[in-house]
Amino acid sequence: KFLQEVLQSGEPSHAYLFTGPSGVGKTRAAVYFARELLMGEEARGRVMLAKGYHPDLFIAQRERSRVSIEEIRRLEQWLAYQPYLSSRRVAIIPQAHLLSLDAANALLKTLEEPPSYAVIILVSDEREILPTIASRCQEIRFSSLPVGQLEKALVEEGESSERAYTAALLGRGSIGRARVLAAHPDIDGIWEQVRSFLVGVKERGELQLLEKAEELEKTEEGRWLFFGALEILLRDILVYLKSGDEELLMVRENAGLAERFRGQDAELSRVLLDFTLLQKKFRTNVNPLLININLLFKLRQVV
Numbered sequence: 001k002f003l004q005e006v007l008q009s010g011e012p013s014h015a016y017l018f019t020g021p022s023g024v025g026k027t028r029a030a031v032y033f034a035r036e037l038l039m040g041e042e043a044r045g046r047v048m049l050a051k052g053y054h055p056d057l058f059i060a061q062r063e064r065s066r067v068s069i070e071e072i073r074r075l076e077q078w079l080a081y082q083p084y085l086s087s088r089r090v091a092i093i094p095q096a097h098l099l100s101l102d103a104a105n106a107l108l109k110t111l112e113e114p115p116s117y118a119v120i121i122l123v124s125d126e127r128e129i130l131p132t133i134a135s136r137c138q139e140i141r142f143s144s145l146p147v148g149q150l151e152k153a154l155v156e157e158g159e160s161s162e163r164a165y166t167a168a169l170l171g172r173g174s175i176g177r178a179r180v181l182a183a184h185p186d187i188d189g190i191w192e193q194v195r196s197f198l199v200g201v202k203e204r205g206e207l208q209l210l211e212k213a214e215e216l217e218k219t220e221e222g223r224w225l226f227f228g229a230l231e232i233l234l235r236d237i238l239v240y241l242k243s244g245d246e247e248l249l250m251v252r253e254n255a256g257l258a259e260r261f262r263g264q265d266a267e268l269s270r271v272l273l274d275f276t277l278l279q280k281k282f283r284t285n286v287n288p289l290l291i292n293i294n295l296l297f298k299l300r301q302v303v
């Protein structure tokens with residue numbers, strides 16, 4: 001709604017910062033906003049936008065895990081030219097939280113003195129972006145989507161209600177992640193899989209846990225699915241032990257394991273906190289295999 005109002009006013013700011021969780025539509029919104037800003041009466045420009053290319057649209061690329069200073073210098077050179085088909089030049093920097101320090105400092109100079117025709121849109125999964133950059137942008141915050149809304153969207157796209165609910169639960173508010181999980185071959189049996197794993201984790205040897213960690217390293221969506229479901233299972237067991245009310249559980253069937261862990265509330269709370277904290281490290285440059293090993297061995301030690 002805010003972006004529509006900006007478009008109607010015809011007076012956009014020189015810089016915007018779209019922030020929020022991964023997969024909630026920030027980049028898609030940035031592309032839509034850019035296209036609308038560039039859309040004019042020039043027929044050739046409209047055709048180019050429809051094909052995904054426009055001489056007055058710049059989308060920054062990243063190299064490996066960073067947005068490099070070379071890419072920001074390329075942006076600076078591009079902005080030095082006057083608009084070609086539109087009255088503006090619009091630049092989008094996806095994953096701006098991955099700007100290297102040199103790149104961020106170079107971008108800061110551009111944000112301080114942008115050309116009059118420039119609109120720069122930064123897209124960031126986290127708020128971990130230099131305050132000096134954030135302060136020069138108008139921030140637009142994107143929120144996680146509720147489970148019910150994600151579930152409804154997936155059902156409308158043709159998923160079964162059971163699969164849609166599981167994917168929505170594990171999607172962490174992201175429609176993009178929920179769609180990926182809904183298509184995962186293991187999603188239909190994931191609750192049985194994690195319950196079985198939790199019950200037998202004490203009997204698993206170190207080699208078996210290492211093999212599981214290596215298996216989970218293969219795909220990001222596999223980690224989302226397994227560790228996300230395991231975290232919900234631990235949460236449901238804790239809730240049921242304290243309340244005895246199945247209505248409070250995310251997955252009612254998880255109540256069946258609660259009696260096995262009676263008297264271990266403190267240990268479960270500790271491992272659940274570890275799970276929450278360690279899973280955040282998947283968004284960093286830490287080796288995923290090391291995180292997998294840490295999570296699985298902590299689970300065996302505590303449960």
